[in-house]
Amino acid sequence: MGRRTVRGAVVAAVLCVVVGAGVGPGAGFEAVAAPDAYAxxxxxxxxxxxxxxxxxxxxxxxxxxxxxxxxxxxxxxxxxxxxxxxxxxxxxxxxxxxxxxxxxxxxxxxxxxxxxxxxxxxxxxxxxxxxxxxxxxxxxxxxxxxxxxxxxxxxxxxxxxxxxxxxxxxxxxxxxxxxxxxxxxxxVNKSSTEAPESPGSDESWDSASPDPLTGDAVRRPGGAGFATATPVGKGVWRDDITPGRTLFYRVPVDWGQHLYAVAELGSSGVGAGGGGRHVSSALVMSLYNPARGYVDDESLLYDGRQTSAALDPLPPVAYANRYGSGDRVSGMRFAGSYYLVVHLGEQMTQRFGPGPYGLTLRVQVTGAAQDAPAYLGQSVPRDTFAVTDRDREAAAGWADVTGEDQGVAAGHGGGSGGNGDAAMRVVAASGIGTGSLLVLGLGLWTVIARRRAGRA
CATH class of the missing domain: 2.60.120.380 (Jelly Rolls)
Structure with a gap:
C-alpha cells in the first residue's frame, strides 16, 4: 500500500512490456489493467x-x-x-x-x-x-x-x-x-430558497445542448473507483471497456457552468443489427456530484452497431439548485469534481463476446466560472466544493497524475495509488513502443546500479 521503489517501478515496467509484447495492439495498456472486471x-x-x-x-x-x-x-x-x-x-x-x-x-x-x-x-x-x-x-x-x-x-x-x-x-x-x-x-448571509426556473419559463436556464464535439479522441484510461477517477475536461476521450467493468472519470465544473456528456460504444462487427440480437441497457453512464450524490443516468441499447447515450441538459451549477425538485436539479448544488461512471453490462459477453469494446466520451463544460457563495469557512475535506488550478490542469492532461493527492492518480489497479503504478499507466496509454520502453527501463536500472556502486 506504500510507495514502490524506483527499481521496483522499472522492473514492473519491463515485465509489463515483455508479458504483453506478443498479444497485439494495446497489450502494454492491458498489462497494467485490473484482471478482475469487478474490481x-x-x-x-x-x-x-x-x-x-x-x-x-x-x-x-x-x-x-x-x-x-x-x-x-x-x-x-x-x-x-x-x-x-x-x-x-x-x-x-x-x-x-x-x-x-x-x-x-x-x-x-x-x-x-x-x-x-x-x-x-x-x-x-x-x-x-x-x-x-x-x-x-x-x-x-x-x-x-x-x-x-x-x-x-x-x-x-x-x-x-x-x-x-x-x-x-x-x-x-x-x-x-x-x-x-x-x-x-x-x-455568511442566508441565501434565497428559490430554485432556478425550469426550462421553458421566461427566466429559465439554457437547456439547449451544444453541438457534439468532433475530432480525434485522446486515450485516457478510466479509473476503477471514485478515489482513483481519471480527471478529464472538455474534449473527446477514448478507452476500452470489457463486460462487467465500471470506469470512473471526474470533471471539474465551477459555479455557473454547464456540464454535458455523451458516451459512445463502438461497433463490434458481431451480428451487427441482424437476427434481433441486442442487449438492452448494455451501457449505463451515471453522473454523481462532488459529494458522491446521484444526479442522473442514461443507458443505451446495443445491437452490435455503434450507438451513443447523452445526459439530458443539466442546470448550471448554483447554490440555489438545492431547493429544486428532482435529482437533476438539486444534485447540481455545488462546484467541484463531478463523476462520470460508465458501466458495461456483463450480458454483453453472451451476446457479442468478451470484448474489449471501444468507449468514447465527449465531454463539454460551458459558461464562465462565477464567484463562489460567501461561506463561513472551509469544507471538509478542503476544496471539495471548489475547482482549483490543479483540477483544471489535471483535467486538461497537464498536471503530474502521479501526485499523492487522493483521486489524482488514474488507473485500473487495485487501489494502491503508488507512483510507479500511475506512471506506468501514463506510459502505457501514450503508445510508446515496446523496444523504446525496454531501453528506457534498462537504462534507468543501470543508472541506479552505478549510483549505488559509487556510494559503496
Missing amino acids: YDFADGARTVEGAASTADAVGLEPGGVYRSTLPVNGQLYFRLALDATSNAYVSATAVPRQGATVASTDGVKVSVQDTDARSCSYDSTRFGPSRSPHPVAAWASRVTDGETTACQSAGTYYVVVERIDSPGSSSDDWDIELTYVSEPGL
Whole structure:
C-alpha cells in the first residue's frame, strides 16, 4: 500500500512490456489493467469500521473521513454523526457487489440521516436498474441547515442508516461499501430558497445542448473507483471497456457552468443489427456530484452497431439548485469534481463476446466560472466544493497524475495509488513502443546500479 521503489517501478515496467509484447495492439495498456472486471479501487487509508445493528452501538464518523465496511443481505447498518447548528453534512455510501453476485433491477442501496427521535432529515436510494449487472452504485443523504423546514436544524447527535435493497433470488453474499462524510459550511448571509426556473419559463436556464464535439479522441484510461477517477475536461476521450467493468472519470465544473456528456460504444462487427440480437441497457453512464450524490443516468441499447447515450441538459451549477425538485436539479448544488461512471453490462459477453469494446466520451463544460457563495469557512475535506488550478490542469492532461493527492492518480489497479503504478499507466496509454520502453527501463536500472556502486 506504500510507495514502490524506483527499481521496483522499472522492473514492473519491463515485465509489463515483455508479458504483453506478443498479444497485439494495446497489450502494454492491458498489462497494467485490473484482471478482475469487478474490481473497485477503495480509497487509500479508508478506515475499516463495523456498522452497528442498533443506534446504541453506532460508530462515530468524522468530517472528511472515508470508511470501508460490509453490508449483509437485507442488512441495515447504523453510524453516528456529531453535528453543529450551521454546517451541512453529506454522507454517501457506495455499494460494491462481489464477483459472481446475482442482482435484480430493483436491488440497490438506500441511505438516510435521522435525528435521535427517528425523524428523517433526508434519504436517497440507487438501484442497479434494467441492466441487472452488478456494479458500484452510490446513494447519499444529508442534514442541511439552510432549508425552509425546522426539522434537523439543531446541533447534536444524528444517525446514518445504510440499507441494502434485495429481491428474492438475489445473491446472499455480503457487499463491500465505501462511506464518505463531507461537511459544507453555512453561508455568511442566508441565501434565497428559490430554485432556478425550469426550462421553458421566461427566466429559465439554457437547456439547449451544444453541438457534439468532433475530432480525434485522446486515450485516457478510466479509473476503477471514485478515489482513483481519471480527471478529464472538455474534449473527446477514448478507452476500452470489457463486460462487467465500471470506469470512473471526474470533471471539474465551477459555479455557473454547464456540464454535458455523451458516451459512445463502438461497433463490434458481431451480428451487427441482424437476427434481433441486442442487449438492452448494455451501457449505463451515471453522473454523481462532488459529494458522491446521484444526479442522473442514461443507458443505451446495443445491437452490435455503434450507438451513443447523452445526459439530458443539466442546470448550471448554483447554490440555489438545492431547493429544486428532482435529482437533476438539486444534485447540481455545488462546484467541484463531478463523476462520470460508465458501466458495461456483463450480458454483453453472451451476446457479442468478451470484448474489449471501444468507449468514447465527449465531454463539454460551458459558461464562465462565477464567484463562489460567501461561506463561513472551509469544507471538509478542503476544496471539495471548489475547482482549483490543479483540477483544471489535471483535467486538461497537464498536471503530474502521479501526485499523492487522493483521486489524482488514474488507473485500473487495485487501489494502491503508488507512483510507479500511475506512471506506468501514463506510459502505457501514450503508445510508446515496446523496444523504446525496454531501453528506457534498462537504462534507468543501470543508472541506479552505478549510483549505488559509487556510494559503496
